[in-house]
Amino acid sequence: MARFRTPFHGTNYVVGNKKGLQRSKPKQRHILQSMYCVFVSLVVVYISLTQRLHSQSQQHWQFIRIRSKEKRKTNRLPLLSDERTLYNQIRRKSSNNISGANPLTTTSYTTRKPRIVAITSLQYVIPSKSDLDPRPVLVPNSKLLALDTTPLATNTASFHFTESSMPTSGHSIKPSWYTPNALDFLWGRERCEVMYPWQLEGFPNCNNFHELDMAHMKKINTGGSRIAFEVNQYLDGAMQSKFVYKTVKYNIDVDTYTIDQQRKDALVLERATRSIFIPNIYGYCSAGVMMDYAPEGDMNAYVKGARLAKKKGGNESLSPVDRLRVAIHIVSGVRDLHETGDVKEIPAFYHNDICCHQFLFQNGIFKLNDFNYAQPMTFTKNNKTENEICLHEMTGMSMWKHRSFEQHLMDAKDARLEPFSGDKTDINMMGNLMYTILTDLYLFEKPELLTTEEATKALVAGKRSPYPEDIEKSADPAHVAVKKAIEMCWIEKWNQRPSARSVADYLMGQLRNITKEEHPDLRVTLPRRDPYQTNTDSDFDENANN
Numbered sequence: 385m386a387r388f389r390t391p392f393h394g395t396n397y398v399v400g401n402k403k404g405l406q407r408s409k410p411k412q413r414h415i416l417q418s419m420y421c422v423f424v425s426l427v428v429v430y431i432s433l434t435q436r437l438h439s440q441s442q443q444h445w446q447f448i449r450i451r452s453k454e455k456r457k458t459n460r461l462p463l464l465s466d467e468r469t470l471y472n473q474i475r476r477k478s479s480n481n482i483s484g485a486n487p488l489t490t491t492s493y494t495t496r497k498p499r500i501v502a503i504t505s506l507q508y509v510i511p512s513k514s515d516l517d518p519r520p521v522l523v524p525n526s527k528l529l530a531l532d533t534t535p536l537a538t539n540t541a542s543f544h545f546t547e548s549s550m551p552t553s554g555h556s557i558k559p560s561w562y563t564p565n566a567l568d569f570l571w572g573r574e575r576c577e578v579m580y581p582w583q584l585e586g587f588p589n590c591n592n593f594h595e596l597d598m599a600h601m602k603k604i605n606t607g608g609s610r611i612a613f614e615v616n617q618y619l620d621g622a623m624q625s626k627f628v629y630k631t632v633k634y635n636i637d638v639d640t641y642t643i644d645q646q647r648k649d650a651l652v653l654e655r656a657t658r659s660i661f662i663p664n665i666y667g668y669c670s671a672g673v674m675m676d677y678a679p680e681g682d683m684n685a686y687v688k689g690a691r692l693a694k695k696k697g698g699n700e701s702l703s704p705v706d707r708l709r710v711a712i713h714i715v716s717g718v719r720d721l722h723e724t725g726d727v728k729e730i731p732a733f734y735h736n737d738i739c740c741h742q743f744l745f746q747n748g749i750f751k752l753n754d755f756n757y758a759q760p761m762t763f764t765k766n767n768k769t770e771n772e773i774c775l776h777e778m779t780g781m782s783m784w785k786h787r788s789f790e791q792h793l794m795d796a797k798d799a800r801l802e803p804f805s806g807d808k809t810d811i812n813m814m815g816n817l818m819y820t821i822l823t824d825l826y827l828f829e830k831p832e833l834l835t836t837e838e839a840t841k842a843l844v845a846g847k848r849s850p851y852p853e854d855i856e857k858s859a860d861p862a863h864v865a866v867k868k869a870i871e872m873c874w875i876e877k878w879n880q881r882p883s884a885r886s887v888a889d890y891l892m893g894q895l896r897n898i899t900k901e902e903h904p905d906l907r908v909t910l911p912r913r914d915p916y917q918t919n920t921d922s923d924f925d926e927n928a929n930n
Contacts, residue, residue, distance in 0.1 A: 565640055565644070566583075566584040566585070566586075566644055566647065567584055568640070568644075569640075569641060569644045570584070570760070570762070571759060571762075571776055571778070571780075572762070572774060572776060575764065575765055575774065576762035576763065576764060576765060576774035577762060577763055577764075577765050577774075578760055578762055578763075579725060579730070579732060579760070579761060579762065579763055579771075580725060580726065580732065582651070582655075583651075583732065583733070583760040584760075585651070586647040586650060586651055586668070587650070587651070587654060587668065588650075588668050588669045588670070589667055589668065589669065590669035590670070592666065592667035592669070592674065593667055593669045593672055593674070596615060596617070596629070596674075597615075597616070597617065600615065600616040600617070601613045601614065601615050601616075601629065602614050604628070606633060607741070607754070609632065609633060609636055609642075609645075609756070610630050610631060610632055610633060610756070611630070611631060611632075611633045611634070612628050612629070612630045613628070613629045613630075613631075614626060614627075614628065614629075614677065615627045615628065615629045615674065625677075626677040626679075627666055627674050627675065627676070627677055628674070628675050628676065628677050628678070629672060629673075629674050630649075630672065630673045630674075630675065631646075631671050631672040631673075632646070632671045638671050642671065643670060643671060645756035645757070646668070646670065646671050646672070646673060646756060647668075648733075648755055648756060648758050648759075648760075649673055649754070649755040649756040649758070650665060650668035650673050651755075652721060652724060652733055652755040652758055653665035653668075653673070653675060653753075653755065654668070655724040655732075655733075656720050656721060656724050658720075659716075659717070659720035660749060660751075661713060661716040661717035661719075661720055661749065661750075661751055661752060662717055662720055662721065662751055662752055662753065663675050663676035663678070663744060663746070663751050663753050664676045675753070676744070676746060676751075677746075678744035678745060678746040678751070680745040680746065680910070681744075681745055682740070682741060682742075682743055682744050682745060683710075683740040683741070683742075683743040683745065683750050683817075683821075684740040684741045685745075685913070686745070686910055686911075686913075687740050687820060687821075687824065689911070689913045690702075690824045690911065691824055693911075694824065700911035700912060700913070701824055701911065702821075702908060702910075702911065704858075704860045704862035704863050705862045705895070705898060705899075706908045706909075707821055707822055707862060707863075707866060708862040708865055708866055708891065708894065708895055708898070709895065709906050709907075709908050710750055710821050710908060711818045711821060711822070711865075711866045711869060711891055712888065712891045712892060712895065712906060713743070713749055713750040713751070713906070714738075714743065714750065714752075714814055714817055714818060714821070715814060715818075715869070715884055715887045715888040715891060716884075716888050717743070717750070717751060717752030718735065718738065718752065718810055718811070718814050718884040719883075719884035719885045719887075719888045720752075721733055721734070721735055721752060721755070721758075721810075721884075722734065722807055722810070722883070722884050722885075723885070725761075728885075729883075730761070730771070730773075731761050731807040732760065732761055733755070733758050733759065733760055733761060734758065734759060734761060734806040734807040734809070734810045735752070735755065735757070735758050735810050736757045736758055736759055736779060736780070736781060736806060736809070736810070737754065737757045737758075737781060737813075738810055738813035738814055738816075738817055739786055739813070739816075739817060740817060740820060741754075742754045745910065747907070748906075748907025748908055748909065749906065749907060749908075757780075757781065759780075759806055761773065761774075761805075761806065761807065762774040773805050775803035775804055775805055776803060776804065776806065777794070777801065777802075777803050777804070778794070779791050779794070779806075779809065783795050783836060783840075784836055785816075785826065785827045785828060785834075785836050785839045786813060786816040786817070786820075786826070786827055787813065788809035788810075788812040788813050789812050789843060789874075789876060789878075790804050790808075790809055790812070790878060791809070792839075792840045792843045792844060793844065795840050796840050796841070796844045798844050804878045804879075805878065805879070807883075807884075808878040808879065808881050809878070810884070811873050811881045811882070811883070811884060811887070812873055812874065812878070812881065814873050814884065814887070815869070815870045815871075815872070815873025815874045816873075818866055818869060818870050818873070819849060819870050821866075822851075822855060822863065822866045822867065822870070823851060823852055823855055825849075825852065827839060827849040828842060828849045829849075830850075830852065831850070846876075848874060851867070855867070861894065861897070861898050862894075862898060865890075865891060865894035865895075865898075866891075868890070869887050869890060869891055872886075872887055872890070873887065
């Protein structure tokens with residue numbers, strides 16, 4: 385059997401068959417030829433549509449140019465915001481080579497009239513000299529804003545205000561219209577007054593913050609109410625230095641109370657600049673403070689590392705004499721805080737929140753920081769004979785085991801609670817922290833772990849957190865010295881507790897006796913930290929804040 389192709393029909397026929405010529409089935413190439421024809425047709429249609437869209441785009445661009453030119457010529461106005469937005473979108477689409485995009489169909493084009501706000505003069509009433517608050521009071525019916533809420537306009541007609549936005553009687557805002565409001569947050573202001581005017585003041589230098597390079601900041605830590613960033617700045621165009629920028633956490637509302645907390649933090653840092661046990665401050669503005677960079681962490685990180693090492697059978701704790709040095713760091717930081725006033729024997733501020741999280745480690749020294757909860761010490765009003773310390777019956781802080789004995793009495797509603805001086809609560813909490821440094825334990829953790837409520841009942845009953853047997857029976861002079869300092873701080877009657885300076889002097893004397901040096905080195909080298917230690921490894925909440 386053979387196949388041949390007739391010149392007339394272009395069709396394949398089969399010969400050698402009994403039935404003569406028979407028509408064979410069409411080959412697959414006919415299908416390919418048909419597909420090719422369809423493809424060519426689609427290409428032609430695509431080219432035609434592309435040319436049409438390009439022509440429409442050119443016409444629209446020309447429309448925008450002509451309209452914008454006419455508006456600027458007639459009204460002397462720049463491009464409307466919607467026109468500028470449309471112009472940028474078309475240019476962006478063109479530069480990105482986005483095919484098939486038609487700005488006429490993908491962009492809504494409307495002319496909007498901005499809302500017009502007329503600022504009117506604020507009316508104030510100047511208080512009399514007998515009023516406690518010297519700030520002018522805003523008249524209740526004073527008209528603050530006159531807002532135009534008419535529908536969107538489609539023309540550029542001029543608008544006429546019913547009232548002038550500039551008062552004819554002169555400037556509304558004068559230097560006397562506002563005074564610092566720190567007095568509003570002074571505890572017992574009706575019966576107490578500050579010792580020094582600067583206790584209610586702040587000294588911002590906001591230009592330093594405006595010059596910060598935000599591109600070189602990264603988050604390093606967060607606390608209960610604030611967040612800390614590492615800042616890399618170039619000084620004098622050459623030397624690079626690192627600082628810490630602390631501000632309020634994003635989920636916390638910034639109000640006058642929050643601002644006052646940051647003011648106190650910056651104020652204490654500024655007043656304590658001379659101290660080597662308190663970090664330096666480099667800037668303060670509103671809700672932000674720029675201070676020393678401490679890359680080696682805080683005291684809580686050390687305590688956590690030492691406790692984790694013990695659980696794993698290791699020993700990454702400080703030596704007895706280094707524990708004594710850290711105790712000196714603690715009491716010296718509190719001493720320098722208390723002595724920020726002109727009279728060193730009378731504290732000017734107290735911290736109100738002494739714990740391991742508040743001490744940063746820098747250059748071998750633990751330094752006290754976080755003064756946003758600090759309170760100024762005050763005098764009783766109308767006392768003409770002598771300066772009498774104004775006492776309180778509150779701390780304003782949440783409860784946990786390491787709070788002061790007075791706060792435990794307050795929580796237990798014990799009848800022995802009496803008005804107390806805030807600096808003495810610092811002394812008591814200082815003893816709690818030295819206990820943790822000496823033992824690597826939190827209060828009432830061993831031999832039996834007590835909750836905060838159970839610890840309160842134990843303290844009110846006259847019990848104290850016991851020492852581990854190795855510390856209790858130790859004859860090491862460093863252990864003995866720190867235990868003695870703790871017992872001084874744990875005296876039940878607040879007015880019988882020593883000052884922070886007295887405890888610091890005692891511990892320094894013991895260190896001199898141990899080292900046989902008049903000026904012993906106070907720096908410590910922290911033990912090696914587990915490189916895999918993370919924040920989630922902490923058992924603080926389970927054992928100290930339970």
